[in-house]
Amino acid sequence: MILVGVLRHYVVFLLQPPPKKLSRAGVREQRALARSQILRATSSKSLIPPAYHKALSQYLSDAFKDGVYLKDGPPNGDAASSAANALTDPAAMDGMMAGMKTQMVMMVPQMIIMGWINFFFQGFVLIKLPFPLTFGFKSMLQRDIEAPDMDVKWVSSLSWYFLNLFGLNGFYRLFLGGDNSADSSRDMTMSPFASAGTTQLSQPQDFAKLFKAERDNLELSEGQYTWVGEDLDLKVLRKYGKLPPKLD
Amino acid sequence: MSVHSALEELARYRARNKRASQEVFEKGTLILQKNGHKKMGDEVWDFLEQLALAAIDVGRLEVADRCLRQLSDKFPQSPRVNCLAGIRLEASEPPETALKYYSDLLEADPTNVAVWKRRISVLRRMGQMEEAISELSQYLDTFYTDIEGWLELADIYACCNQYDYSLQALSHTLLLAPQNPVYALQFAETAYTAGDLPLSLKMFLMVIDMTDGDETECLSESTPLGITVRAWYGVKLCTRRMSRDPQLVTTSASGTSPPRHAAILDELATERLRVAYSSAGKKGDIAQGRGIVFSWVASP
Numbered sequence: 001m002i003l004v005g006v007l008r009h010y011v012v013f014l015l016q017p018p019p020k021k022l023s024r025a026g027v028r029e030q031r032a033l034a035r036s037q038i039l040r041a042t043s044s045k046s047l048i049p050p051a052y053h054k055a056l057s058q059y060l061s062d063a064f065k066d067g068v069y070l071k072d073g074p075p076n077g078d079a080a081s082s083a084a085n086a087l088t089d090p091a092a093m094d095g096m097m098a099g100m101k102t103q104m105v106m107m108v109p110q111m112i113i114m115g116w117i118n119f120f121f122q123g124f125v126l127i128k129l130p131f132p133l134t135f136g137f138k139s140m141l142q143r144d145i146e147a148p149d150m151d152v153k154w155v156s157s158l159s160w161y162f163l164n165l166f167g168l169n170g171f172y173r174l175f176l177g178g179d180n181s182a183d184s185s186r187d188m189t190m191s192p193f194a195s196a197g198t199t200q201l202s203q204p205q206d207f208a209k210l211f212k213a214e215r216d217n218l219e220l221s222e223g224q225y226t227w228v229g230e231d232l233d234l235k236v237l238r239k240y241g242k243l244p245p246k247l248d
Numbered sequence: 249m250s251v252h253s254a255l256e257e258l259a260r261y262r263a264r265n266k267r268a269s270q271e272v273f274e275k276g277t278l279i280l281q282k283n284g285h286k287k288m289g290d291e292v293w294d295f296l297e298q299l300a301l302a303a304i305d306v307g308r309l310e311v312a313d314r315c316l317r318q319l320s321d322k323f324p325q326s327p328r329v330n331c332l333a334g335i336r337l338e339a340s341e342p343p344e345t346a347l348k349y350y351s352d353l354l355e356a357d358p359t360n361v362a363v364w365k366r367r368i369s370v371l372r373r374m375g376q377m378e379e380a381i382s383e384l385s386q387y388l389d390t391f392y393t394d395i396e397g398w399l400e401l402a403d404i405y406a407c408c409n410q411y412d413y414s415l416q417a418l419s420h421t422l423l424l425a426p427q428n429p430v431y432a433l434q435f436a437e438t439a440y441t442a443g444d445l446p447l448s449l450k451m452f453l454m455v456i457d458m459t460d461g462d463e464t465e466c467l468s469e470s471t472p473l474g475i476t477v478r479a480w481y482g483v484k485l486c487t488r489r490m491s492r493d494p495q496l497v498t499t500s501a502s503g504t505s506p507p508r509h510a511a512i513l514d515e516l517a518t519e520r521l522r523v524a525y526s527s528a529g530k531k532g533d534i535a536q537g538r539g540i541v542f543s544w545v546a547s548p
Contacts, residue, residue, distance in 0.1 A: 021357065021359065022359065023358065023359070024358040024359050024390060027359055027390055027391070028389065028390040031390065031391065031392055031393075032392075034392065034393065035392045038392075038393075038423055038424065039423060042423055042426055046423075047422040047423070047426050047432065047454065048419040048422050048423060049419075049447055049450070049502050049504060050502075050503070051501075051502040051503050051504075052415070052416060052419040052502065053419075055416075056419070228454060229450035229451065229453070229454055229504075230505075232450055232453045232454055232457060233449070233450070233453060233507045233508055233509060233513060234508060234509070235453075235457065236453050236456060236457055236513075236516075237509060237512055237513065237516065239457070239460075240516055240520075242509075242512050242515075242516055243509070243512070
């Protein structure tokens, strides 16, 4: 079972499509926001003089308004449905397929092993736990053995399989590193469709909307702008004791 | 020198991004001769790249070719090796050939940063300033956070006497690296050259404020060192020119308000420069030429 996990890790690794290259315009669109964020982050104690700051802020604001940074160029009025449907967009479809593929690699060997164990060891008791347990664990430890009077210490084959399946994660982490894809607990937390759903939602970002929001932020930070250099002459003179220190 | 110590030295150069081409070349060829690179493991590729660059730098192209051949055998189609091959082309071929090579690479992958930057540098070397500027602006519009790129743009503009544009480019470096006083100093000096004295004075003061330490009590006794001295020179230059020509106090293209207490600032700058070159300031090796400096600061 450990070997299966290791094998699965590498198969998933191979199946993962190489990261897609963005076009130049795509990169530009993605990074435009960072640009105004840098401007905003420094605006309350900015190093650059007011005239330059104002020009920059104005330029970015106008560019966001006109959609200069959008990948497909400025929008032309009637094309309102810019948020394309993910199912028709081949790029988004690719992402979804990749999710399905890895999930398949997860599920198939698990089902095969489980079927195999079920076939050969059905109804067998495999181990005996060295400690007593209460009756409530019966359904967990003695799956598919219909013996109501048997002690809970005895564990059936199928239950032992499940216990192993979830217990091996620590092992995989040792062998394959923290972010390995042999981790089976993730299979249970999300079905293939759930994972496809989340990637689908996060993938196509509507940059037009983001830019619009960023414009408001820019305006706000413009109001907070102060230049460090404004009172610097007084500050340096005070620092060197040439002027009396500030009274307040 | 043993192979082992040479390798260590080279690794140190790599880590510090140092361009000591002659040393790298000597040590590198020694390692190549003794076949030390055969048992280096994965580090060998870094070493080969470093040696190739150094060999191009010192003009030993045959060594560079040897490194390059091994690299391209190991990593065919790698953008990094492609870029290195381009630099090798620049060394021996006319710039047009290199330009063509880079353009082809860029067509295949328009987001290859290293190749794009090489192309811009070739354009600049060929003297096609306009082309270089427009290409560089386009590059920076896409990869905004490249401080080197902004510095290069500022430098190109300053070469063409476009100091105002140069200041604009520098203001981006100030935004991106507000902690680095060297950029602020460059901004101040460019503003001084552009004739915007009030702005320049403020920026020089900013450099001083950034570099002279925080301890307020002993500041007037401490000795300015390094970049701070240069900034004090700047302050002195600004205040002196302002006092000679009162019109300069109010002429500011950026609309900076005139400095208050310019006379006291002038006095302070004179005093600080004297301290920097006095016998107490021997620490920084700048105590030579004291007489010249003293007479310069004393002249009106």
